Amino acid sequence: MTSQFLYTYIRHRDEQELCRMEMRAFFGKDVSGNVLKSDIAVDPSRSPFMQARLEVWLEADSIEQLEEKSSRLDVAPLFKTVCLNDMELSGTSRIGHARRREIERKIGLQITGEPELDDPELLIGIMHIDERWYAGELLYSSSDWHVHQQKPHMYSTALGTRLARTAVNIAVPHPEGIRVIDPCCGIGTVLVEALSMGIPIEGRDINPLVVYGSRKNIAHFGLEGSVTIGPIAEVNEMYDVAIIDMPYNLFTHITAEGQLEILKEARRIAKRCLIITIENMDEMLEISGFEITDRCLARKGTFSREVILCT
Template sequence: MNNHRRRREFIYTYACSGEELSLCLMEMRSLFGIESQSNILKSSTEIDPSRSPFIKERIEVMYEGDDLSEILTQVEHIRLYESTFKVIFVKINDLKETEKIEYQERRVIEREIGWRIEAEADVHHPDHLFGVVTLGGRWYFGKYRKSEAIWLHHLKKPREYSTALSTRVARAVANIAVPKPVGVRAIDPCCGIGTVLVEALSMGIDIVGRDINPLVTSGSRENIAHFGLKGDVTTGPISDVSTNYDVAIIDMPYNLYTHATPEDQLSILRHARRFANKVVVITIETMDQMIEEAGFEITDRCLAKKGSFSRQIIVCG
């Protein structure tokens, strides 16, 4: 099969802890419309692997076959001329334990493929990275791209609160809220110190922040500027929001700085219903009845756990 295909296909691998699995699968459903229990999936949706805190790598499929020999035949068509390359056998696959390809065999397969490519191999600083992987009983080969853990650069913020979301959860929430950023306008009307804003803005999502507390909005602006990002953060109640947005991300206030009563929470949700088509609610307590009372329908949900502490992340439309 040649690489001049009408529809491009990509293979993504995932890695997450047991505590993160529910959140990881929800992000997967949001980004790709499907989920996979085997930590690997194939999709025609193109996602920068560095967007997700859980995607490990991506292969843009060039060739596929029923076995390795078909891949070996096809890679002979690759012409890199003066460029160098490296081939990586992707460790994550859906093979059964009894069929797993061990380290030494993976290295042999990498070399076998490399011998068929007319170019110079360079394991340290290659111009081109290629990946090979098995999935669903077939072999796939293509351009390889490893995820860069961008959110790690955002761990230490100038202004922090202990109750803020972790950067990993915040990044996943931004992806769940805005899986396809082009043309989408988002708001975080209870933005706190801007953990979600920083992650969303770093992915190019068009989002604004707002909070009733002037102390946290100044902290949010400081955090955004610290990472060289630009985003508007205003101070004021959610009731004053007069612009319509495609999506709102609401981390329900519950910390020492903001005492939100059930009436306050319902008011927040009702206002969000007024100006947003879709809302992602983050809450430490069950509020399904309140969400429905505000006029929303729950379309997806997950639990984000950390030790004994857990947050519900609820997608509403």
């Protein structure tokens, strides 16, 4: 029997497009609301936007029916029940604090096992959405990756940590057996996010100073990864995915011709490419032989970057 998962999301209004592009990468679909249902298992800690994942064990038409079905559960670990309706969930109204505690007690008393409120080994989530009730194993997203925002080596034009992490997820949603390269890695923001999620990635940059900084950043977080000095033109191996935060002439001396050469070389060495750019590059991508398969605008106040997935 295929497992079903319910994912809850929290995102800022400016992040809607980026979040939905990440959804499409992980699940092959997106939703406008803050709950997504899928049979694909994703660790919620990978996403900057996922709040939690509920693996559905029980489903019912009413809380009474869910209570009855819960009596069939027999769990060995010390457990705690948690009602997730502390906010509106895709049009289903928030449930007040007292009522949520009552629901948690009722369901918890039906489960065979030993409850533990302070230090549980297992969280059993309860969710009411679209006039249905669900219960199952609850996994919260960890915010450990937030520490990556404080790197020892940084510069003002580097990608933000949230965007870098999302870019990796869009480019490499399912990393098993995938070879990844960031050939213009700069200070290593993308490298740190990929490596912290266990995704093998190779870094490269033409600037020795930023390569030094990216190596130091990787080591600072206890990660291991290879960063090479040199232009993308010197890459001779083939990769499944290239992630490129495109150098732009607002802050560097690169020309449009130089940008086009980077894209042509990326086409040569990678089957797919994720481009992050402040400029429209559709014509350059077409000239380079890429086909755009998905895209969005990643906004931050009045500043925006295009995120473009190509094959």
